[in-house]
Amino acid sequence: MLSLLRTPRWISFTALVIVLIVAFGLLSRWQWSRAETHRMERIAIDERANMPPVPLARLIPLGTQLPGDLEWRQASAIGTFTGQSALVRKRPLDGQNGFWVMSALQLADGTFVWINRGWTQATGDALRTPTVAPAPTGTVELIGRLRPSESGPNPQPKDLPEGQVTDADMAILPSVSGPANDLYLELVSSTPDAHAGLTLLTPPEIDDSRNISYAVQWLLFAAVGIVGWFFFLRREARADASEEADQRN
Known part of the structure; x- marks a missing residue:
C-alpha cells in the first residue's frame, strides 16, 4: 500500500x-x-430591545447620528402628531408586500421625530396607496425602538404615487417646521393607541x-x-x- x-x-x-x-x-x-x-x-439586539426605556433626549442629542450600540434601544417620547405622514414602500412582512406608516411627532421642546407606527398590507399594485387610519390627536406618550435614518435617492423617482417614499430617510420624508432627529422610532406602545389597524414591527429574528x-x-x-x-x-x-x-x- x-x-x-x-x-x-x-x-x-x-x-x-x-x-x-x-x-x-x-x-x-x-x-x-x-x-x-x-x-x-x-444577543446584542435582544439585550438592547429589552432594556428599560429612556427619554429620547437623554439617550441621544438632537442632530446626532445614531451610533450602533444604541440601535434597538427603547426610548420614550411625549408629543403631538403633526398630521404629516408618508408610506415607505416595498416593506414585506410574513411573505406579504406592504408599507411602513411614518408619522411626524412634535415633542414638547419643539423638535420633531418620525415614528414608524407599524406595517400595513398593500391592497393592490405598487401604484395604489392604501388607506391608513390617521395618527391620534392630542398629547401622545409612546415608547419606540431607536432606528437609524435610511439612505434613499434624493430627489425621489418622479413616478412615485403621492404620499409614498422609497426609504425611511429623514432627508426625503416631508419637511417639518423645526429641527428633527436624524433617526426614527419604531413604535412599541403608545397612549392613546397610535397603531390602530396596523401591525407593530418586532426586532429581527437572526437565525x-x-x-x-x-x-x-x-x-x-x-x-x-x-x-x-x-x-x-x-x-x-x-x-x-x-x-x-x-x-x-
Missing part, C-alpha cells in the same frame, strides 16, 4: 485530496464564524442555524474525502496484491 503512495498518480491524487480537505475545513470554519457573528448580533448546517456539511465533505481516499487506496492495493499473486501462481 505504501508503495502506491510513491507513484506519481497517487502523489497527485493525494495532494488534490489534501487541498480539498483543507478548503472544506476553511469553509466550515468560515460558516462557524458567521454563525457566531449572527449569534452575538442576536444562525443555516450557517451551522453549512459548517457541518463542509466537515462531512472533508470526511467523505478522507474515507474516499482510503477506500480507493485500499482497493487498488488489493488489486495489485491479487495481480501479483496470480503472476506467482
Whole structure:
C-alpha cells in the first residue's frame, strides 16, 4: 500500500485530496464564524430591545447620528402628531408586500421625530396607496425602538404615487417646521393607541442555524474525502496484491 503512495498518480491524487480537505475545513470554519457573528448580533439586539426605556433626549442629542450600540434601544417620547405622514414602500412582512406608516411627532421642546407606527398590507399594485387610519390627536406618550435614518435617492423617482417614499430617510420624508432627529422610532406602545389597524414591527429574528448546517456539511465533505481516499487506496492495493499473486501462481 505504501508503495502506491510513491507513484506519481497517487502523489497527485493525494495532494488534490489534501487541498480539498483543507478548503472544506476553511469553509466550515468560515460558516462557524458567521454563525457566531449572527449569534452575538442576536444577543446584542435582544439585550438592547429589552432594556428599560429612556427619554429620547437623554439617550441621544438632537442632530446626532445614531451610533450602533444604541440601535434597538427603547426610548420614550411625549408629543403631538403633526398630521404629516408618508408610506415607505416595498416593506414585506410574513411573505406579504406592504408599507411602513411614518408619522411626524412634535415633542414638547419643539423638535420633531418620525415614528414608524407599524406595517400595513398593500391592497393592490405598487401604484395604489392604501388607506391608513390617521395618527391620534392630542398629547401622545409612546415608547419606540431607536432606528437609524435610511439612505434613499434624493430627489425621489418622479413616478412615485403621492404620499409614498422609497426609504425611511429623514432627508426625503416631508419637511417639518423645526429641527428633527436624524433617526426614527419604531413604535412599541403608545397612549392613546397610535397603531390602530396596523401591525407593530418586532426586532429581527437572526437565525444562525443555516450557517451551522453549512459548517457541518463542509466537515462531512472533508470526511467523505478522507474515507474516499482510503477506500480507493485500499482497493487498488488489493488489486495489485491479487495481480501479483496470480503472476506467482
